[in-house]
Amino acid sequence: MEIKIEDLKILFSEEQLQNRIKELANDMNKFYNGEEVVAVCVLKGAVMFAIDLVKHLDMPLQMEFIRLSSYGSSTTTSGKVNAVDIKLPDLNGKNVLIIEDIVDTGLTAKFLLDFMHCNFNAKSIKFCSLLDKKVTRKVDVEPDYYGFEVDNKFVVGYGLDYDGYYRNLRYIGYKEV
Numbered sequence: 001m002e003i004k005i006e007d008l009k010i011l012f013s014e015e016q017l018q019n020r021i022k023e024l025a026n027d028m029n030k031f032y033n034g035e036e037v038v039a040v041c042v043l044k045g046a047v048m049f050a051i052d053l054v055k056h057l058d059m060p061l062q063m064e065f066i067r068l069s070s071y072g073s074s075t076t077t078s079g080k081v082n083a084v085d086i087k088l089p090d091l092n093g094k095n096v097l098i099i100e101d102i103v104d105t106g107l108t109a110k111f112l113l114d115f116m117h118c119n120f121n122a123k124s125i126k127f128c129s130l131l132d133k134k135v136t137r138k139v140d141v142e143p144d145y146y147g148f149e150v151d152n153k154f155v156v157g158y159g160l161d162y163d164g165y166y167r168n169l170r171y172i173g174y175k176e177v
């Protein structure tokens with residue numbers, strides 16, 4: 001599959017994304033109730049979402065960035081999660097909020113949750129994903145928070161890429177087939 005900008009249809013507009021992100025942040029502000037949080041952004045895909053989300057969080061917050069990859073230059077996952085850079089500070093006793101772009105097979109989410117549980121005795125570990133492709137799940141994992149459910153289509157924009165491109169779009173689009 002090849003994706004050209006003129007083939008893209010808007011799935012979630014900038015306004016829809018920003019409104020939903022504010023709702024998610026409100027839910028989180030209620031849940032954490034002023035307690036400190038360490039937000040862990042999964043690069044590269046979650047960068048736009050994480051940056052917009054944390055602007056609406058009102059507790060004392062630190063940001064960490066880790067980098068994983070599973071796709072390469074295709075639109076289907078390789079099935080293997082590659083931890084490109086997963087250096088983190090001591091998260092024992094912390095409220096950890098993992099921020100992802102999309103949960104597809106669930107392999108990445110599962111890998112990250114297992115990694116956190118194995119390495120740290122955190123106070124809490126929550127997983128937040130902008131998008132949730134529930135129909136393509138291969139392992140049993142659900143995000144604690146998600147923005148929108150999407151069906152089985154390859155989406156780009158707002159951090160999500162096709163072969164490295166389209167991360168800079170302010171909306172989420174897909175190619176109509």
Ligand code: IMP
Binds near residue numbers: 071100156
């Ligand atoms: P999973 O491990 O199969 O759940 O896939 C998670 C990762 O695959 C996400 O963090 C994305 O980077 C990537 N991914 C999954 N679906 C899409 C898509 O539709 N567009 C762009 N990237 C995707």
Ligand code: MG
Binds near residue numbers: 100101
């Ligand atoms: Mg990702």
